[in-house]
Each structure stands twice: as structure tokens, then as C-alpha cells.
Amino acid sequence: MAVTETANYTPLTEQTAVELAAQLDFFPKGAALSSREIGDGNLNYVFHITDETGKGLIIKQALPYAKVVGESWPLTLKRAKIEANALKKHGEYVPHLVPEVYATDEALAYTVMEDLSHLTVARAGLIAGETYPKLSDDIGEYLAQTLFHTSDFGLHPFDKKRLAAEFSNPELCKITEDLIFTDPFFNNETNDFEEALTADAEAIWNNKALQLEAAKLKQSFLTEAEALLHGDLHTGSIFASKDETKVIDPEFAFYGPIGFDVGLFLANLVFQSITRGEEGRDVITDHIRNTWDVFSSRFSELWEQENQSAFKDTTGYRETVLEKIFRDSVGFAGAELIRRTIGLAHVSDLDGIEDDEERIARKRQALRTGEAFILKRAELTSIDDVLSLIGALR
Structure with a gap:
């Protein structure tokens, strides 16, 4: 500096x-x-x-x-x-x-x-069992509006390139590049996990197919300046109540792949799906499904109403774009699940489980889910496919 x-x-x-x-x-x-x-x-x-x-x-x-x-x-x-x-x-x-x-x-x-002190950090509230009925509606809307309108679909090329330059954020991006896409996939000194997870971590480090897919995800993050991202959209970056949702802390903002913001939020809901009991899990499952459904439907509406691309009416183009965003989102969610489990920065959803045996079991589940998301993302064609995979790994 x-x-x-x-x-x-x-x-x-x-x-x-x-x-x-x-x-x-x-x-x-x-x-x-x-x-x-x-x-x-x-x-x-x-x-x-x-x-x-x-x-x-x-x-x-x-x-x-x-x-x-x-x-x-x-x-x-x-x-x-x-x-x-x-x-x-x-x-x-x-x-x-x-x-x-x-x-x-x-x-x-x-x-x-x-001042948002009348609201609760969504992660803390979710851990405490809150349901936040508007959460996925609001975040799906937030994702669609911010990502569409700052992309080449919603902006003149000159405006988009000007914003991409304005939001160049190399120092903060380097943190993401290292802590999400690199360090957890190698035996790096920044990694942090319980001794009981050593064999699980080593299995990730020795999985060459997984490393290849992680490299592809990192390359996407490095090179695809699709829209102005929040850059760190987890449940700790959201304040919520039953009536209101506010997204905070976009200091990692930069121009990157649209699926990154979507994937990080979905991954942090998956942590709740993993840690909640059966009775409370359905609420989270509904939020995961609804986030994607609201995002994709609203993005499609904006596509029809405001898209500046000459190819907006080309048959199959919108579907192709959304398929890429979905596939990217699943892969990025997988990287987030792995890094929050064995990387430097953890989540209290997992670390707050007091029973050692239960905590390790849930962390292993997070690692299995993250690995499956990354390796199988090309096979998962719908949000229901993703939810079925989560259930199968429970």
C-alpha cells in the first residue's frame, strides 16, 4: 500500500x-x-x-x-x-x-x-431459527436488478466499460482469489480446520479433477467482467427482519461473473440447510429454490423490457445466458462451501455447533456438498436438481 x-x-x-x-x-x-x-x-x-x-x-x-x-x-x-x-x-x-x-x-x-440497528444480521437470525419470509424474494430481486442493470445487457458499452474501470478492486479481489479459489485446494498455511478433518482436507488437496474444476472457476472469476458484483454476498452481509431486507458491505465490489454473487448467497443458505433440524430445513429449502426462481424470472423480465443487445430476441440466447449463470452459481457455491469449512474465514453456522461429533459431521457434509457442486455443476440443470443433490448428501 x-x-x-x-x-x-x-x-x-x-x-x-x-x-x-x-x-x-x-x-x-x-x-x-x-x-x-x-x-x-x-x-x-x-x-x-x-x-x-x-x-x-x-x-x-x-x-x-x-x-x-x-x-x-x-x-x-x-x-x-x-x-x-x-x-x-x-x-x-x-x-x-x-x-x-x-x-x-x-x-x-x-x-x-x-442506521440499520433495528434489523438483525441475517446469519445470526437464521442460526437462531428465524425464517425471514421476505429474504429470498428480496435477494432474488436485488441480484436480478443490480446484475442486469450493470451488465452489457442493461448498459451502453461505453458506460459499462467506464464502470468496470471505476470499480477495479485488485487488492480485495486478490483476497477472494486466494482464500476461495486457491488456498483451500492446496495444503496452504492459511487453511484452518480441526484435526479431525485432516483426512478430508487431504482428500480435497489430492483430488486432481476437483483442482481442475476449481482452476476453471478461478479463471472465470479473474477474466469475466459481466456485471458489478457485491463481491461478498453472504448472510453476514445482509440485515433482515420479517418485513425488511438490506444488503450491506460491498467493499469487495468489482466487475466479475454474474454467478458469483448468486452462488455465494446460495452457499450460505446451504450451510443453514446442513445445520438445521428436519423441522426447520424446509424453510431454507424454499428460500434456496425461491432465490433462483425470483432471480431468473425477474432477470428474464428485464431482458424483455430493457435489454440493449442486438441479439435480445435471438431464439435461445436468454436461455443460454441463464444456463451459464446457473452453472457458474453452482460451482461458485461449491467453492464457498469448501473454503468456509477448511479455509481461513469460517461461518458461525458450522463453528457454533458445540457438540464436537455433530460439528465435524456437518462440516464433512459441507465439504462433500461443495465438492459435488463443483464436479457435477454441468449435470445440474435446475434448482430442484441442486436441492436433490443436497438431500442425497445429507
Whole structure:
């Protein structure tokens, strides 16, 4: 990271975050403000600022290193600008599904945005047994709207290429390239798993057919600039209630393959399918099916209504595009399942299982499912095929 990038940078504290909030035209003049640092991620500070009436906002500041490792892993501060711009761009198409951005500062790498503290992080809620009836409708809509409208189907070629350049995000993409597509498929020091899973991990490292397919997925991620992705769309990047859904944290945003966002979200629902008891599993199964159904149907509607391609009415073209997105989504979901089980960054859906035997069993199931998704993605032609495969590996 260049020295000039941090020359004017100072990390916020709870006190300076309050001072910053007081300067904004948001709270009444002279309001008594309080601040609490609530960030539980690996890359940022997050301050929740409120006045005595409960009115609040969020100040998110990027750190110049990864909290999960420390200062030995430097990170660009430019990701804060990318995140804010991604929220604004996606907000043009689904303003009800992303937080409103109030202010930004590139030098200090912060974004001031809508307070979503009345909602729950979807991962935590799902683990606790919440159902979130609107979740798959909203995320299917979010995926269709944001991915179609930032693709060559929804944009003039000049506009699309300008946005692709604006959202060049090599540092954050390198994290994805390594932690999702490379390290889990080799005996790499960043991998992290229980000793009981050693043989399972070694089987993945020695599976040459799996490595070949992982290489193909990585090549797609590296080279296919299809649409502006969120880039890290898991259930921890979503706030939800029974009535509302908000997508947050697009600091990994960049131009990549459409199926990546779809696949990551589906994979994180699959974790819930794996860990839930039989009684609660049907809700997750319905969410998995409905996410794809809403995405594909809405994407098809946008195709008919707004597609700028000269080939939009060519017989079979829309079906071919959706088939590719589906196949890619399944493969990317498989990579996410594997990396969240034996890679560096885990999910509490699995790690939170207290019983050792049960936790290892569910992690093995996640690995088997991820491997099958990657190897069999060309054979799976519908979301029901995917659900049948999940059930067969249970």
C-alpha cells in the first residue's frame, strides 16, 4: 500500500466518531450524542452514533490492515470509496434493499450511512431459527436488478466499460482469489480446520479433477467482467427482519461473473440447510429454490423490457445466458462451501455447533456438498436438481 494513501489517515475513536457525526447536518444542533464501536468483521471499524431520542447513523471506517491477521496484512483504503460507490450504484436500482449513504471521505476512508440497528444480521437470525419470509424474494430481486442493470445487457458499452474501470478492486479481489479459489485446494498455511478433518482436507488437496474444476472457476472469476458484483454476498452481509431486507458491505465490489454473487448467497443458505433440524430445513429449502426462481424470472423480465443487445430476441440466447449463470452459481457455491469449512474465514453456522461429533459431521457434509457442486455443476440443470443433490448428501 502506497505511503501517500495513509498520509492523512487517522483511525477514528468513539469520541472522534461523535465529533464527526456532530458536524453533519443530521442530528439537531447541540444534541447529546453517544457512540459505540460495533464492528465484528475483519476489515473495518463500525461506529453506531445515536442521540437521546434514539435517532442514529452508522460511520464505517476502513482499516489499513486486516483485523483478523494484524498490521502484517496491509489493505488498501480505497476499498471504502468502492464500497460507498457500490452502495450508491446499486441503490439506483434497489433503493429499498441497500442502506442510504449520507457522506463519505476518501482520505479518512469512512462512509456515513443509514442506521440499520433495528434489523438483525441475517446469519445470526437464521442460526437462531428465524425464517425471514421476505429474504429470498428480496435477494432474488436485488441480484436480478443490480446484475442486469450493470451488465452489457442493461448498459451502453461505453458506460459499462467506464464502470468496470471505476470499480477495479485488485487488492480485495486478490483476497477472494486466494482464500476461495486457491488456498483451500492446496495444503496452504492459511487453511484452518480441526484435526479431525485432516483426512478430508487431504482428500480435497489430492483430488486432481476437483483442482481442475476449481482452476476453471478461478479463471472465470479473474477474466469475466459481466456485471458489478457485491463481491461478498453472504448472510453476514445482509440485515433482515420479517418485513425488511438490506444488503450491506460491498467493499469487495468489482466487475466479475454474474454467478458469483448468486452462488455465494446460495452457499450460505446451504450451510443453514446442513445445520438445521428436519423441522426447520424446509424453510431454507424454499428460500434456496425461491432465490433462483425470483432471480431468473425477474432477470428474464428485464431482458424483455430493457435489454440493449442486438441479439435480445435471438431464439435461445436468454436461455443460454441463464444456463451459464446457473452453472457458474453452482460451482461458485461449491467453492464457498469448501473454503468456509477448511479455509481461513469460517461461518458461525458450522463453528457454533458445540457438540464436537455433530460439528465435524456437518462440516464433512459441507465439504462433500461443495465438492459435488463443483464436479457435477454441468449435470445440474435446475434448482430442484441442486436441492436433490443436497438431500442425497445429507
